Amino acid sequence: MKESLQFLQAFLKNPAKVGAIAPSSPELAAEMLHGIHPDDHNIVLELGVGTGAITKFLREIVPSKASYLGLELDPNLVKTLNQNYPDMNIVCGNAAECYSIHQDSGLGKVRYLVCCLPFVSLPREVSDNVLAEIQKFMDEGCELRIFQYAHGYYLPPAIKLREALKNRYGKTRRSPLVLKNMPPAFTLTWSTI
Ligand SMILES: C[S@@+](CC[C@H](N)C(=O)[O-])C[C@H]1O[C@@H](n2cnc3c(N)ncnc32)[C@H](O)[C@@H]1O
Structure with missing residues (x-):
């Protein structure tokens, strides 16, 4: 409840950057993490941690603190995240600088990119x-994994993003529709491994 309220507050403060009115459900989190098996040499980088709706489940699959790095832009959310998840590496940072942030962290190779950013509502740049x-x-x-909401799935910005990723990384793997999420969503995966 507290988490949903903080998420809603973040959304009201900055709707375009947050891009959703509620955190991801456990069902969407499970689909986002399907087949992900990190270790210290093959870590997970989570972009747009929010209130930790996916991080909560990532915590159960990372073998150590060194297997995970989370980036969140909103400093208020990061403060709460660090209180709630002291055993996870969560830093305040911009996903537009994620490569150098990861390099500076000294952590292992990023094998899994769990990206929760609202591409459709973010400024183009x-x-x-x-x-x-x-x-x-x-x-x-x-391996890159994102989610897209069903109601916006066939809108031009969502299609354009999928096309761009498909052109770069080939065929998309799409999950079944996750109905138990507000709003329902698909997860999409591209791999270059
Ligand atoms: C749709 S929410 C997802 C939150 C959470 N992962 C979930 O699934 O409930 C997107 C999050 O991305 C964050 N965000 C937006 N732009 C960002 C950026 N450039 N760098 C890092 N985080 C960003 C927002 O502050 C917000 O918390």
Whole structure:
């Protein structure tokens, strides 16, 4: 409840950056983490941690603190996240600089990119910069997972994003529709491994 309220407050403060009115459900989190098996040499990088709706489940699958790095732009959310998840590496940072932030962290290779950013509502320049950073990880061999809401799935910005990713990384793997999420969503995966 507290988490949902904090999420809603963050949304009301900055709707375009948050891009959702509620945190991801446990069902969407499970789909976002399906098949992800990190270790200290093959870590998970989570972009847009929010209130930790997915992090909560990531905590159960990372073998150690060194297997995970989370980035969140909103300093208020990061403060609460660090209180709630002291055993996870969560830093305040911009996903548009995620490659150098990861390099400076000294952590292992990013094998899994769990990206929760609202690409569709972010300014074009920001999403282009994030995609350029993601490219650097993908060039080194990585699996990228995002989610897209069903109601916006066939709107031009969502299609454009999928096309751009498909052109770079090939065929998309799409999950079944996760109905138990507000709003329902698909997860999408691209791999360069
Ligand atoms: C749709 S919410 C997802 C939150 C959470 N992962 C979940 O699934 O409930 C997107 C989050 O991305 C964060 N965000 C937006 N732009 C960002 C950026 N450039 N760098 C890092 N985080 C960003 C927002 O503050 C927000 O918390």
